[in-house]
Amino acid sequence: MSCKKIHNNLIFYLEGELSSEEMQAVRSHLDDCDDCRRFAEMMKQQLQLIESEKQTEVSPYFFTKLSVRLDEKYEQFRLPAQGWLQLTTFSLLLIVGIVVGIYLGNLPYNTVQTQSVDNNMLLMNDFETEPIETFLLELQ
Amino acid sequence: MNEPSLIKGIQQNDQHAYRTLVENYQKMVVNTCKSIVYNHADAEDIAQDVFLEVFRNANQFRGEAQLSTWLYRIAINRSLNFVRNNRRKRFWQSIEDTFTGGRNNNREISENHNDQPDSGITDKQRKEILHQAIGMIPEKQRIAFTLNKYEDLSYQQIAEIMNLSLSSVESLIHRAKKNLQDQLYECYKKKCI
Numbered sequence: 001m002s003c004k005k006i007h008n009n010l011i012f013y014l015e016g017e018l019s020s021e022e023m024q025a026v027r028s029h030l031d032d033c034d035d036c037r038r039f040a041e042m043m044k045q046q047l048q049l050i051e052s053e054k055q056t057e058v059s060p061y062f063f064t065k066l067s068v069r070l071d072e073k074y075e076q077f078r079l080p081a082q083g084w085l086q087l088t089t090f091s092l093l094l095i096v097g098i099v100v101g102i103y104l105g106n107l108p109y110n111t112v113q114t115q116s117v118d119n120n121m122l123l124m125n126d127f128e129t130e131p132i133e134t135f136l137l138e139l140q
Numbered sequence: 141m142n143e144p145s146l147i148k149g150i151q152q153n154d155q156h157a158y159r160t161l162v163e164n165y166q167k168m169v170v171n172t173c174k175s176i177v178y179n180h181a182d183a184e185d186i187a188q189d190v191f192l193e194v195f196r197n198a199n200q201f202r203g204e205a206q207l208s209t210w211l212y213r214i215a216i217n218r219s220l221n222f223v224r225n226n227r228r229k230r231f232w233q234s235i236e237d238t239f240t241g242g243r244n245n246n247r248e249i250s251e252n253h254n255d256q257p258d259s260g261i262t263d264k265q266r267k268e269i270l271h272q273a274i275g276m277i278p279e280k281q282r283i284a285f286t287l288n289k290y291e292d293l294s295y296q297q298i299a300e301i302m303n304l305s306l307s308s309v310e311s312l313i314h315r316a317k318k319n320l321q322d323q324l325y326e327c328y329k330k331k332c333i
Contacts, residue, residue, distance in 0.1 A: 011321040039328045046270050046324055050289050053267070056171045059184060063162050066188050070158075070195065 001025045006036045014044055143207050150198040161207075162191055168208065168291075169215050175290035176219035176283075177226075178271045186222055190214045205300065212291075212301045216283055269332055273323035277316050284309055285316035 006029050012018050013026040030037045059065075141149070141160050149157025169190050174183035193214050194201075201210060274282060284302065287293045293301070299309045 007321070007325055008318070011317045015317070039325065042328055043321065043324055046266065046273075049263075049266055049270050053175070054171070054290055054292075056167065056174055056180065056183075058166045058170050058187075062166055062170075062184065062188070063159060066162060066191055069188055069192060
């Protein structure tokens with residue numbers, strides 16, 4: 001068996017997945033070939049690493065951490081509803097504010113303003129009855 | 141608590157059912173995630189996401205497959221997404237390093253070994269080589285191989301999880317082993333160990 005054929009089948013040899021004749025052929029090749037033997041040894045060690053990585057211990061606080069995150073998730077689910085409620089309330093308040101503003105602006109405020117403007121106009125017209133020249137002469 | 145009543149409990153937001161599910165399956169889920177992302181802390185974080193997804197979508201579980209099959213599928217999908225995102229981050233990191241003079245070059249490597257402070261450097265190197273070699277295997281082959289080697293699942297169970305025929309799984313694992321062997325041979329030729 002050639003080295004190339006060995007390299008193609010080595011992993012299956014190490015996993016015991018070849019026929020008994022093929023297993024025997026690979027074994028006898030490895031006895032004679034240093035290079036293939038070294039590669040087989042390297043690959044065997046690498047595959048054994050998988051076995052050593054299988055054992056995993058989970059943190060004892062795994063469920064506690066998960067519970068905290070679960071509560072946070074529920075908070076997140078609730079937040080959009082709260083957000084909509086806030087938005088609706090704010091919009092309603094804004095609309096009510098605008099309507100009340102328009103109502104107040106249209107009725108009593110205009111009347112008061114017109115009257116005060118008329119009074120000012122009357123005061124302005126007083127200058128006609130008492131010209132500024134007369135007023136200045138009186139001061140002197 | 142048997143599986144149907146466990147599912148029913150989760151669907152009704154029963155805290156006892158939540159705890160039972162986590163206690164029964166946490167090791168399996170963390171192991172599956174770790175066999176794909178190769179970091180214990182990351183695997184636990186992903187496993188938590190897996191359980192949160194299960195709690196959130198429990199009503200969609202119709203009981204056609206086993207609960208463990210469903211958990212495996214979610215764990216695999218989430219772990220693969222994590223790996224893809226990490227690859228994308230590393231790609232952008234390498235671009236950033238090109239412009240910043242590579243100040244952050246060793247950050248990820250050191251972070252990857254945070255969970256194994258006592259292991260020797262040779263062991264670390266060997267594991268890194270193994271992970272890199274497995275990482276080079278095409279995705280479907282890698283998942284089938286990982287479930288078989290790390291989780292000791294039968295070809296039939298893998299076929300159910302991956303929604304494939306038995307012969308497809310056999311073929312995937314056979315090709316995965318060949319690819320792994322090729323990757324390790326490349327490494328051997330370069331005297332990487």
